[in-house]
Amino acid sequence: MSKFGFGFHGPDDSDDDRDKDNHDNQFGFFFGGPLGGNAGGKGGAGNMGAGNLGDILNQFGSMLSGFGTDMNSPDGKGPVNYAMAKRTARQRIAATKKDTRPRHSDSQAVADSVRLAELWLDEATILPAGASGSVAFGPAQWLDETFDTWKRVVTPLADKLGDAALGGVPEEMRSQLGPLAGMMKQINAMNFGVQLGNTLGEMASDVVLSTQWGVPLAQGETAAIATEHLDAMAKKLGCEPREALIYLAAREAAHLRLFKHVPWLVERLILDVEEFAAGLSLDYSAMEEATSDFTPESLNDPAKMQEMMERMQGQDFSPQVVSSNTHARERLETSLSLIEGWVDYVTGVALDSRIPAAAMINAAWSEFRNNGSPAMEALTKALGISFTAPKANEAVELWRRLDDAVGVTKRDSVWDHPDFLPVASDLDNPAAFISNVAFDEDEMEGFNPISEIEKLERELNEKRDENGQSDTDGQSDEK
Incomplete structure (x- = not known):
């Protein structure tokens, strides 16, 4: 991995030096489970595709060939076999x-577009370039x-x-599992690994930005765009490829401004995932x-069994x-x-006066984002948590109205501390949120909210120290 995330490639790069593990064969998975299912529908992550018996056996052999290496790898331990x-x-x-x-020309086109987008973004936000x-x-x-x-995250x-799945095993059976419990965990880890791999593989083949889901998945501060998908994305956005590239560059650059200059933001996103996981x-x-009406006697009643099967069909x-x-x-x-x-x-705001179709492109991106991808939907269903932005459109309206009320500087100052951010109800x-931010300028003069928070914290700590000292003195007097 490069120092700044997304390494650079020169003009002489070729497919010959590609990772030796990239084999040109379909990899179908044979497990069911939390990350299973037909994430991609026909031909998607969970579809083996058509083929004769020899093809299927070759696929199965390819899967088995790496099991030993994956099992013994350091990444093969834990709840997910990440090697697999x-x-x-x-x-x-x-x-x-x-x-x-x-190609080198692709990365050069991205570089030119990012530089142009950064100049335009300077007029739309007080946050400096990030x-x-x-790179492409x-x-x-x-x-x-x-x-x-x-x-x-995962x-x-x-x-x-994994713990919850074992928790579904009856208590009397769990007590008799013994060494099998460890084997079940390994199987679960392999199951997760194979199906997570299929999901990430499909996502990798469709992603267009390193910050596409509002999370900085890559380490570092490199603006990265998948130029191979540019023509397809331009069609979805209803514009020319050049306009699409500038738009994507602006989105990527705007994200990186936030993530670099709001240092607590990334960690907060990850901690929310970890807190959610703690209660899974x-x-x-x-x-x-569905099976509450089932009794051993039902097996002898074909009509009742048929009724039960029809009721369960498709659920x-x-x-x-x-x-x-x-x-x-x-x-x-x-x-x-x-x-x-x-x-x-x-x-x-940055593109509106420069690209005539900017508003239409923004609306098309919003629709593209709201429609989601099959792989992300499968990941969301499997993990119970969404990496989409379900109220992004409402947030656009909030930022617009806040900008109209208080201007760019005070609008972006909301990012100074997590306690200043709007909550779900806002x-x-x-x-109400906008009116709280937009109170009289005379009251704001000389007011530093961060300093006030730090002052309050110091006062609370001093009060705790005094209370602790008083308790100690009282205990000494009693002695």
């Missing part, structure tokens, strides 16, 4: 035949650069889900309710992921909505 996940993702990427290494460089990237590079972040969720469990109520009885810490999910979704809404707004009814 990465190998599976690479094979999935190779099967899409989309992993062409970007990108340390720029391909699917395999995205996988490598984002994999460590995915591990941090591990606590998979760990709790599996809800088996759908299956329990989803897989255990649902739930969490007692739903407030953490709400806070994450609100933060992502505020991030995406802010980026939507400042990008629109997205539905922003008037």
Whole structure:
């Protein structure tokens, strides 16, 4: 991994030096489970595709060939076998035949677009530029650069889900498992690894920005765009490829301004995921309710069995992921909505007078984001938490009205501290939040909110110290 995230490639790069693990064969998975299913529909992450028996056996042999290495790898330990996940993702990427290494001219086009976008963004926000460089990237590079972040996000969720899955085993049976319990955990880890790999492989083949979901998945501050998908994205946005590239560059640069100059933001997003994971469990109520009428006597009643089968037809009885810490999910979704809404707004302001179709492009991106991707939907269903921004449109309206009321400087100063940010209810009814920010300028003169918070914290600490000293003195007097 490069020092600044997303390494640079010169004009002599070729496909010959591509990772040796990228084999040109379809990798179908054979497990069911939390990350399973038909994430991509026909031909998607969970589809083996058509083929004769020899093809299927070759695929199965390819899967088995790396099991020993994956099991003994340091990344093969824990709730997810990440060695298997990465190998599976690479094979999935190779099967899409989309992993062409970007040319030097692609990275040059991205660099020119980012420089132009940064100049325009300077007029739309007080946050200075955050990108340390720029690059065009391909699917395999995205996988490598984002994999460590995915591990941090997925591990606590998979760990709790693995415990919850074993918790579904009756107590009397669990006590008799003995060494089999460890084997079950290994199987679960392999299951997670294969299916996570398929999901990430499909995402890697479709992603267009390193910050596409409002989370800085890659380490560093490099603005990265998948130029291979530029023509397809231009069609979705209803514009020319050049306009699409500038728009994507502006979005990427705006995200990096936030992530660099609001230092607490990234950690807060990850901590919300970890807090949500701490309360995870599996809800088996759908299956329990469906089978509540089943009795041994039912086996001897064909009519009743037929009725039960018809009632269960087409229903989803897989255990649902739930969490007692739903407030953490709400806070994450609100933060992502505020991030995406802010980026939507400042990008629109920056491009509005420069690109005639800017408003239309922004609206098309919003629709593209709201539609989501099958792989992200599968990941959301599996983990119980969404990395989408469900109220980004409402956040755009909040930032617009706040800008009208208080101006750019005070609008962006809201990012100075997490306590200043709008909460979920403010997205539905922003008037009260805006009026709180827009109080009389005379009251604001000489007022430093950060200093006031620090002063309050010092006073509280001093009061605690005094109370502690008083308690100690009282105990000495009694003696």
